[in-house]
Structure formats: C-alpha cells, structure tokens
Amino acid sequence: MDVLDRAEHYLLHHGRLIDRLRFQALFRGGPREPVLHALRAYQNPDGGFGHALEPDLRGGPASRNPSRWHCGSWTSWTPSTRRWCPPPATTSPP
Structure with a gap:
C-alpha cells in the first residue's frame, strides 16, 4: 500500500466529507463540483468562509x-x- 492509498484509507475512516472529496479531486481524478458543493456548508451569511473549515480543534x-x-x-x-x-x-x- 503506497502513501496515497494509506492517506485515502485514513480519510475514508476519519476525514470529513469535504476532505474526502478534495482528496478524490486532487489525487484520483474525481470531479471538482462536489467539493464546491460541500464547501458551501462552511460559508458564512456574509459570503466568507468559517464554521470549522480549518479543523484545528478537532483533536483531543x-x-x-x-x-x-x-x-x-x-x-x-x-x-x-x-x-x-x-x-x-x-x-x-x-
């Protein structure tokens, strides 16, 4: 199992939907539209992005x-x- 396979396995079990979709788009040739759709869940009313887009505090x-x-x-x-x-x-x- 190479590094990308291990990363994909980890994301499938622990990653957020947006992380899994980004991986597919960037490394497996997947479509980009689902990434943009998932990104909308993190959009603020003013058009900016937040709502835990950066998962800094997801750890223990x-x-x-x-x-x-x-x-x-x-x-x-x-x-x-x-x-x-x-x-x-x-x-x-x-």
Missing part, C-alpha cells in the same frame, strides 16, 4: 489548549478602534 484535549492559547495570544479586540489587533510584544502563554 492535548491539542485544544495550545490552539486556544494561540488564538487568544495573537489577537485581541480593541473596543476603541473596533478591530482586531496583535497584542503587545510582552504577551506570554498563561
């Missing part, structure tokens, strides 16, 4: 805490300017 508890820290340490909401901005350089992990 060990991966959630670093991800949570990363999200909170690199951006912060500034009410006066009503925008997201980087924190001061002195930010350190909790």
Whole structure:
C-alpha cells in the first residue's frame, strides 16, 4: 500500500466529507463540483468562509489548549478602534 492509498484509507475512516472529496479531486481524478458543493456548508451569511473549515480543534484535549492559547495570544479586540489587533510584544502563554 503506497502513501496515497494509506492517506485515502485514513480519510475514508476519519476525514470529513469535504476532505474526502478534495482528496478524490486532487489525487484520483474525481470531479471538482462536489467539493464546491460541500464547501458551501462552511460559508458564512456574509459570503466568507468559517464554521470549522480549518479543523484545528478537532483533536483531543492535548491539542485544544495550545490552539486556544494561540488564538487568544495573537489577537485581541480593541473596543476603541473596533478591530482586531496583535497584542503587545510582552504577551506570554498563561
């Protein structure tokens, strides 16, 4: 079994629908239209994309805490300017 076969086997058992469809389109010559259709499930009302499109927090508890820290340490909401901005350089992990 080569690397692509192993990757496909893993995605069939653990991947999301969009991941499986992307694999088929990119590596097995599958159609692209189903990928675009699956992508619509991740589209926000404003036309952007989100809703867990990046599956950063799908892992176990060990991966959630670093991800949570990363999200909170690199951006912060500034009410006066009503925008997201980087924190001061002195930010350190909790």
